Amino acid sequence: MIKKFLIERMSWIIFFIVLQFFIIFIGFMDSTLPVLSLLYIVFLSSIGFILFLIVRYQKETNFYRRLEDWEPLDDVSPIPNSSSPLEAIVEKNLTEQTEHYKREMSQNITHVEQEKDDLLSWIHEIKTPLTAMQLMMERVEQEDLKSQLQYEWLRVHLLLDQQLHQKRMPFLNHDLYIERTNLESVIFQEIKGLKTWCMQRKIGFDVSLHVTHILTDAKWFSFILRQLITNAVKYSEASDIDIESYTKKGLTTLSIRDYGRGIDPRDLQRIFDKGFTSTRHHNDSASTGMGLYLTKKVAESLKIKIEVQSKRDEGTTFTLTFPKKNAFVDITSM
Incomplete structure (x- = not known):
């Protein structure tokens, strides 16, 4: 802050130094003026000027130091009170702009909340005709047509489910309920939901659970x-998907391995980025680039470490490592 103050007042300092040299110059030019007396005056005035700068530094930087620590949208720390007319102008403008942005932010939050509620309501409403369509597809006699309809129905269902969870994401920490969960039940429920699609792509599952319950x-x-099983099915064909749970270094681990097209090495660091699809299959319209991004976000909230290994044309393995019991203290205390 001292350096900034000296730079701000550099014109004062230069003017004072030039003035002192001018006084000394006059003393040398005019022999009637005692030079020693003039030097004494310059010395005293220099001391006075230094004391003046010290006083002004304390007075002027006090406002700006508080301004540096001020959080614009934090009601707990109000705008620093001014102590001079110029500081009052700064305070007035900051107050007006802050209030304006607070009003705008409040309106935007209300608008976003309304849009979210409308979308969630629409998603829940659309589930009714989707359920009716599912029942109607069961009456279709042509197996090829029935299989295609079920596949497209499943795509719509998964996209709606993804959108629903995406909109709930900002409130995820308030929606968590940590409990002892039957791993087998959850896995087979998800596999059952993809049964039609898996049959169409001739994909089977090899499930080996050495750990059956998780927190x-x-x-x-x-x-x-x-999301992980859907990805495995989407990018595989006529092969099995291996799902295995085991204990590694005292931690429960779940691996999901497919034998599909794999992930390009240059894409591995980006697959969890929002909106990223692929550099190798950039025109793949079936991918939204949101599934793995949302998966990573949810895994972080659940304290689950997610890792991926992949080789082109050999398949991909996603590994989920679950935290120890005491890691959920932070979640349950929210």
Whole structure:
């Protein structure tokens, strides 16, 4: 702050130094003026000027120091009170702009909340005709047509489910309920939901669970599984998907391995980025680039470590490592 103050008042300092040199110059030019007396005056005035700068530094920087620590949208720390007419102008403008932005932010939050509620309501409403369509498809006699309809119905269902969870994401920490969850039940429920699609792509599952129960939020963990299994099915064909749970270094681990097209090495660091699809299959319209992004966000909230290993044309393995019991203290205390 001292350096900034000196730079701000540099014109004063330069003017004072030039003035002192001018006085000394006059003393040398005019022999009637005692030079020693003039030097004494310059010395005293320099001391006075330094004391003046010290006083002004304390007075002028006090307002700006408080201004540096001020949080514009924090009601707990109000705008610093001014102590001069110029500081009063700054305070007045800051107050008016802050109030304006607070009003705008409040309006935007209300608008976003309304849009979210409308979308969630629409998603819940659209589930009714989707259920009716599912029942109607059961009456279709042509197996090829029935299979295609069920596949497209499943795509719509999964996209709606993804959108629903995406809108709930900002409130995820308030929606968690950590409980002892039956891993087998959750996995087979998700596999059952993809049964038609798996049959169409001739995909089977090899499930080996050495650990049968975990501590997690069943609803949000199901969402993670749904995204990972859906990806495995989407990018595989005529092969099995291996799902295995085991204990590693005292931690429960779940791996989901497919033998599909794999992930390009240059994409591995970006697959969890929002909106990222693929550089190798950039025109893949079936991918939204949101599934793995949301999966990562949910996993972080559940304290689940998610890792991925993949080789091109050999398949991909996602590994979920669950935290120890005491890691949920932070979640349950929210």
